[in-house]
Amino acid sequence: xxxxxxxxxxxxxxxxxxxxxxxxxxxxxxxxxxxxxxxxxxxxxxxxxxxxxxxxxxxxxxxxxxxxxxxxxxxxxxxxxxxxxxxxxxxxxxxxxxxxxxxxxxxxxxxxxxxxxxxxxxxxxxxxxxxxxxxxxxxxxxxxxxxxxxxxxxxxxxxxxxxxxxxxxxxxxxxxxxxxxxxxxxxxxxxxxxxxxxxxxxxxxxxxxxxxxxxxxxxxxxxxxxxxxxxxxxxxxxxxxxxxxxxxxxxxxxxxxxxxxxxxxxxxxxxxxxxxxxxxxxxxxxxxxxxxxxxxxxxxxxxxxxxxxxxxxxxxxxxxxxxxxxxxxxxxxxxxxxxxxxxxxxxxxxxxxxxxxxxxxxxxxxxxxxx
Numbered sequence: 001x002x003x004x005x006x007x008x009x010x011x012x013x014x015x016x017x018x019x020x021x022x023x024x025x026x027x028x029x030x031x032x033x034x035x036x037x038x039x040x041x042x043x044x045x046x047x048x049x050x051x052x053x054x055x056x057x058x059x060x061x062x063x064x065x066x067x068x069x070x071x072x073x074x075x076x077x078x079x080x081x082x083x084x085x086x087x088x089x090x091x092x093x094x095x096x097x098x099x100x101x102x103x104x105x106x107x108x109x110x111x112x113x114x115x116x117x118x119x120x121x122x123x124x125x126x127x128x129x130x131x132x133x134x135x136x137x138x139x140x141x142x143x144x145x146x147x148x149x150x151x152x153x154x155x156x157x158x159x160x161x162x163x164x165x166x167x168x169x170x171x172x173x174x175x176x177x178x179x180x181x182x183x184x185x186x187x188x189x190x191x192x193x194x195x196x197x198x199x200x201x202x203x204x205x206x207x208x209x210x211x212x213x214x215x216x217x218x219x220x221x222x223x224x225x226x227x228x229x230x231x232x233x234x235x236x237x238x239x240x241x242x243x244x245x246x247x248x249x250x251x252x253x254x255x256x257x258x259x260x261x262x263x264x265x266x267x268x269x270x271x272x273x274x275x276x277x278x279x280x281x282x283x284x285x286x287x288x289x290x291x292x293x294x295x296x297x298x299x300x301x302x303x304x305x306x307x308x309x310x311x312x313x314x315x316x317x318x319x320x321x322x323x324x325x326x327x328x329x330x331x332x333x334x335x336x337x338x339x340x341x342x343x344x345x346x347x348x349x350x351x352x353x354x355x356x357x358x359x360x361x362x363x364x365x366x367x368x369x370x371x
Contacts, residue, residue: 020174020207021083022046022069028077029061029068038064040231042078046175046207051198052236053210053218055254056228062211065228066177069209070103071096083174102168102206104178108160110152116163117148123171134170141200142166157185158193165197175207182217194221215255219243227251245283249369252298259299259340262371265289270297270368273335274314274358283365294371301342303362306331309355315339317354331356 022045029039038061046052056062067073069080071087071094080088082101087094110119120138124131139145142162152160161181168176181197182190198221201208212218218225219239226236227250235247246252249260263272270277277297289295306329318338319330327343329350341358343350350356 019083019205020046020048020050021081022175022207022209023081024069024078026078027065027068027075027080029064029073029075038231039068039075042231042233044226044233044236046209048207049202049205051202051208051210051221051223052226053212053222053224054226054228054233055212055215055218057213057254060228061231062213062228063179066103066179066209066211069175070101070177071099100171100174102171102173102176104164104168104176104181106180106183108152108164108181110160110163110167112152115149115151116144116155116166119152119163120166120170122167125171134172138166138170141169141204158189161185161193161197162200165200169200169204169206173206175209176201178208178210180212181210183212183214190217219255225255227254229254244364246298246367249296249298252367252369257301257340259301259304261297261299261339262335262337263295263297263368265291265293265295267291270295272297273333273337274339275360277360277362277366281362281365282368289368289370295368296371298367298369299360300364300366301340302344303360303366304339304341305359305361306341306343306350306356307359308350309357312357313355314358315356317350317352317356320350320352329356331358 024042024044027039027042028037030037042065054062054065064073068075068088074093075088075090077090079086082099086092087099111122114122117135117139121131121135124134126134139148142165144159144162144166147155147159152163155163164181182194185193194217210221222239224236225239225242227234229250235242235251242251242255246255252258261272261274263270263277268279315331315333317329318332321328325344327349329341329343331339331341333339
C-alpha cells in the first residue's frame with residue numbers, strides 16, 4: 001500500500017518537478033449499483049517517459065482504466081499516484097484539471113469552430129509571448145505549421161489526429177492517455193500514423209498510455225504491453241518477452257496468431273496426434289505437469305510445417321487462405337479438431353481436400369498450459 005507522504009495541496013509544484021511517473025495499486029472500479037466490477041485489483045507502475053499499451057477486447061475495462069487515471073471516474077478501492085501525488089483513493093479525488101494529464105479521445109473531440117492553432121492554444125496557460133512560442137513549437141512537432149489557420153473539417157483524418165495530439169501535448173502534461181485513437185483510420189494510414197505519433201511522443205519525453213484491441217499496434221509501438229482481461233491485468237512486459245513467454249493461454253491468444261494443439265504428458269514428452277514434443281522444448285517458467293496430465297500446447301505459426309502426405313496422414317485440408325507472403329491451411333485432424341498451419345515459402349502449394357502430414361519445427365521453447 002502506498003504511504004500518503006504528500007498533501008494534495010502541494011500538487012502543483014510537485015507536478016512540475018518530475019515527468020510522468022504513474023503508480024496504480026489494487027485499483028477497483030465498478031459502476032452503479034456497485035455490482036458490476038470493471039477493474040479488479042489492478043496494479044501497475046508506468047515509468048517516466050515510457051510508452052505503454054494496454055491491450056484488451058471490447059468490455060475488458062481499458063477505457064475505464066484511462067478514465068480513472070484522468071480523474072473522470074471515482075474509484076472504489078486502491079490508489080492512483082501521479083508523480084508521487086495521491087490522485088485517487090476511495091476517500092479522496094484530485095479533479096481532472098489538476099492532474100495535468102492530456103487525453104486523446106477516439107473521435108479526437110476537436111473544436112470545429114477553432115483553427116488548428118486555436119485548438120492547440122486552448123489549454124496553454126501563460127503570457128502572450130509564451131503561448132505563441134508554445135504554439136509554434138507544437139505546430140512544428142506535429143508538422144502542421146503551414147495548416148495552422150485551417151479548421152478541422154478542412155483536414156484529413158491523419159491531420160486531425162495530429163491536431164488532437166498537439167492539443168493534448170500543448171499544456172506540457174506529465175502524461176498522455178490515448179483511447180483507441182487510430183481505430184477510425186484505414187489500415188495503411190493507421191499503421192504509418194501510429195508510428196508517427198509514437199515518434200512525436202517519444203521525442204517529447206512524455207509518458208504515454210495507449211489502449212487498443214489491435215495486437216499488432218500494441219506490439220509495434222510500445223515499450224511494454226499489458227494484457228487486460230475482464231478487468232484484470234494478466235501480464236505486462238516488453239513485446240518480445242510477452243510474445244515468447246505468455247503467462248496464460250488468454251495472453252497467448254491475445255498477442256499472437258497462436259496454434260493450439262492438445263496433448264498428454266508421457267515419459268518426458270508431450271504426445272499429440274501429430275507427434276511428440278520433448279519436455280526440454282517447454283518454457284522453463286511453465287507449470288510442472290505430472291505424468292498423464294492433459295495439456296494445451298501454444299504454438300507460433302513458424303512452429304509447424306506441412307506437406308503432402310506420402311505415408312503418414314495427420315489430417316485433411318478443408319480451407320486454404322491467401323495471406324500475402326504466405327498461405328494458411330485449415331487442417332481437420334483425425335480427432336475432428338482444426339489446426340491452422342502456415343506455408344511461408346509457398347512451395348508445394350496444396351489444395352483443399354488433400355491429405356497432409358504435419359511436423360513440429362521448434363526453434364524456440366513453446367508454452368504449455370493445463371487443459
